[in-house]
Amino acid sequence: MAYPMQLGFQDATSPIMEELLHFHDHTLMIVFLISSLVLYIISLMLTTKLTHTSTMDAQEVETIWTILPAIILIMIALPSLRILYMMDEINNPSLTVKTMGHQWYWSYEYTDYEDLSFDSYMIPTSELKPGELRLLEVDNRVVLPMEMTVRMLISSEDVLPSWAVPSLGLKTDAIPGRLNQTTLMSTRPGLFYGQCSEICGSNHSFMPIVLELVPLKYFEKWSASML
Amino acid sequence: MTGSSRTGNEGGDDGRRLTLQDILDSIQETWVVFWLPPSLKMSFRAAWSLTLRKGGLGIRGIHTPGSTAHGKEKMPPYTNYHAQRSYPMPDEPFCMELNAEQRALKEKEKGSWTQLSHAEKVALYRLQFHETFAEMNRRSNEWKTVMGCVFFFCGFTGLLIWWQRVYVFPKKPITLTDEWKAQQLQRTLDMKGNPVQGLASRWDYERKEWKK
Numbered sequence: 001m002a003y004p005m006q007l008g009f010q011d012a013t014s015p016i017m018e019e020l021l022h023f024h025d026h027t028l029m030i031v032f033l034i035s036s037l038v039l040y041i042i043s044l045m046l047t048t049k050l051t052h053t054s055t056m057d058a059q060e061v062e063t064i065w066t067i068l069p070a071i072i073l074i075m076i077a078l079p080s081l082r083i084l085y086m087m088d089e090i091n092n093p094s095l096t097v098k099t100m101g102h103q104w105y106w107s108y109e110y111t112d113y114e115d116l117s118f119d120s121y122m123i124p125t126s127e128l129k130p131g132e133l134r135l136l137e138v139d140n141r142v143v144l145p146m147e148m149t150v151r152m153l154i155s156s157e158d159v160l161p162s163w164a165v166p167s168l169g170l171k172t173d174a175i176p177g178r179l180n181q182t183t184l185m186s187t188r189p190g191l192f193y194g195q196c197s198e199i200c201g202s203n204h205s206f207m208p209i210v211l212e213l214v215p216l217k218y219f220e221k222w223s224a225s226m227l
Numbered sequence: 228m229t230g231s232s233r234t235g236n237e238g239g240d241d242g243r244r245l246t247l248q249d250i251l252d253s254i255q256e257t258w259v260v261f262w263l264p265p266s267l268k269m270s271f272r273a274a275w276s277l278t279l280r281k282g283g284l285g286i287r288g289i290h291t292p293g294s295t296a297h298g299k300e301k302m303p304p305y306t307n308y309h310a311q312r313s314y315p316m317p318d319e320p321f322c323m324e325l326n327a328e329q330r331a332l333k334e335k336e337k338g339s340w341t342q343l344s345h346a347e348k349v350a351l352y353r354l355q356f357h358e359t360f361a362e363m364n365r366r367s368n369e370w371k372t373v374m375g376c377v378f379f380f381c382g383f384t385g386l387l388i389w390w391q392r393v394y395v396f397p398k399k400p401i402t403l404t405d406e407w408k409a410q411q412l413q414r415t416l417d418m419k420g421n422p423v424q425g426l427a428s429r430w431d432y433e434r435k436e437w438k439k
Binding site for chain 2: 001003006010011012051053125128130131132133134167188190191
């Protein structure tokens with residue numbers, strides 16, 4: 001989850017998120033370079049006593065500041081496309097979980113072997129136990145096995161929320177009448193929080209998502225207990 | 228400071244101030260111009276400027292706001308002399324109308340400049356230009372006014388925000404008390420949230436303290 005005074009992304013829990021972190025570092029560095037160059041040039045412009053009112057053309061610098069941004073854009077686009085295609089790789093998920101967005105909660109269905117489904121509502125602030133996170137805790141968490149590829153099928157019953165878990169690099173819109181797929185692979189156990197990421201009504205800010213990643217045998221015990 | 232005084236003597240005006248009569252004239256002229264049909268408007272204006280040029284009607288109607296930028300009728304400081312730091316040598320000199328003494332000086336300028344005394348060179352400069360570069364680029368105390376107003380409004384905004392915090396904002400939720408925040412932190416560390424580079428990575432689990 002996020003922590004106070006955090007500046008960057010949450011730590012990556014899946015390999016894709018790790019790639020995204022590195023890509024963000026790369027792109028942000030380019031952004032900082034360009035911004036500081038532009039700020040420097042502006043400060044030069046504002047603090048000079050020289051004037052030159054008869055400039056006709058500037059062919060050399062025009063060529064440079066056309067070619068160089070094109071090169072920079074290619075340097076950003078190539079890693080970006082690489083990650084985009086990496087997200088769509090065939091990875092043979094071992095488990096499929098369906099989540100349906102409602103107004104204003106999520107419901108989950110584990111229907112591979114048995115029929116398990118439950119709703120997941122946010123815990124209101126007045127009912128929180130000491131030390132829990134406000135607006136982030138839910139009554140029924142989504143328990144999943146760690147270090148295994150899981151396919152998430154995301155759709156909605158009424159509104160258009162979005163199912164997002166930042167530390168896994170996931171964000172997928174839930175559209176009524178449509179099945180959106182995303183895959184999930186966590187490298188470590190723990191609780192991973194996310195919040196609805198598309199405006200869907202008055203309680204849009206109050207329908208979080210909590211994934212509880214556990215070793216496989218705990219998952220099996222849990223799913224047996226939930227049936 | 229000035230090398231020679233400016234004489235603004237165009238079209239018969241003796242430099243007296245605008246009176247109510249002039250303002251009424253200008254309003255009347257503009258009003259007439261608006262509702263007359265175009266052809267009549269043209270002839271009206273032609274007749275009017277003819278009158279002006281001949282100096283007729285005494286000193287009436289000379290410095291009306293209806294003048295054009297290139298017209299000869301101008302009140303100070305509206306002139307054709309527009310010098311800026313980026314355009315330091317305008318076409319027209321600063322002093323257009325010269326008295327006899329100044330005209331004599333201009334004649335002398337046509338000869339060899341070594342004949343001119345220092346005072347004469349300065350006088351010629353003052354005829355041609357309104358201010359020297361040093362005068363044009365002089366600093367001012369405007370920044371003090373600006374900063375003062377900025378700080379004043381920042382302070383006023385601070386007052387508004389303080390009032391808002393006291394009288395408008397609702398009660399803070401229980402999760403913002405120190406006790407709850409401590410329990411939250413303990414829970415986050417227990418579940419090893421962000422153990423790679425984030426929060427839990429800065430906690431030393433053996434010694435149960437923050438890493439140095």
